[in-house]
Amino acid sequence: MEQEFSSRLLEDAVTEMSRLPGIGRKTALRLALHLLRQEPQVARSLGDAVIKLREGVVYCRKCHNISESELCGICGNPARDPSVVCVVENVKDVMSFENTGSFNGLYHVLGGVISPMDGVGPEKLEIASLIERIDKEDIKEVILALSATMEGDTTNFYIYRRLAEKGVKITQIARGVSVGNEIEYTDEVTLGRSLLNRTLFSDQFQS
């Protein structure tokens, strides 16, 4: 059912809000009417935060995590161990691993996984920059921490092959993460344990 709005401003707000994932026009209308009932400051703070978010957030030049400066808070922290790099799919996964409190190394955010079905090839991911980091930095171990899906496995294997001759130890997080589940929806205890129980990537071919 298309709603006929009496106000162009309401129409605009509903249209913009309904572009967000999981928010339909009905929900957007409910949110807009809620905002109209609040103090003007509420809508202004929300609007400002959304605009500043997209304009102010940049990506760390080293690990591609979100940041507000050239180097993110993790890469720039001298207490972190720069010899271990955990390869993750996206920014949210960095947060998930950080929340476990089980990891003291650095990250490398790929920006996705290889998915031919969605037209995502290795060249669209931060894999070249990962290889560059291996060459330039003193990295001893790369932990592959991608989702336990077919795309995650494909990406793991691709990275493994590209890094094989670099002499860096390649591990992957333990498959305590149930097969088919995504990192985003896995609980912290399981995630923490999956880091502790990481195994040599090459071991799975020997058995």
Added chain:
Amino acid sequence: MEQEFSSRLLEDAVTEMSRLPGIGRKTALRLALHLLRQEPQVARSLGDAVIKLREGVVYCRKCHNISESELCGICGNPARDPSVVCVVENVKDVMSFENTGSFNGLYHVLGGVISPMDGVGPEKLEIASLIERIDKEDIKEVILALSATMEGDTTNFYIYRRLAEKGVKITQIARGVSVGNEIEYTDEVTLGRSLLNRTLFSDQFQS
């Protein structure tokens, strides 16, 4: 689970978005990360629309519906019948009745219903302004179109008493079995009232 964000801007955006009803911090984070993946224009349009909505939308001085000028599009439309006023709870209800295409009169938006439990008394609603309209305008009929709840009934009765001596006809929208609903799943109070308020079967063919 409190998320630890690496970015103050992300933290702000998530906090502001999670103030919206039905949006928790987890959903807000998902929306924020979605915006970060879009073109900057998407976040700017959304932010602008939200700010302009609250700053630009005013309320019609006559019926209190949302408007962009002193008089809303319905009150200002000379084709509408100003002698019938439909009293509704909120702006969304105006839209719902407009979408039926069955009403050609004007509205009066109360801004809520009397609810002592929530501390909403008659003085917090647009009831005084309704009485003023009855006194000043040439209104022949007031249709009470509030929700069929205890609060709606209380408000209906309060308005009825306040308007009793004004000589205006006061009606209320029909209460009965909703179109499409089965008798089996309709509550007894509604069924009882639908019997009392039964209409001539042949009446439906005359309109």
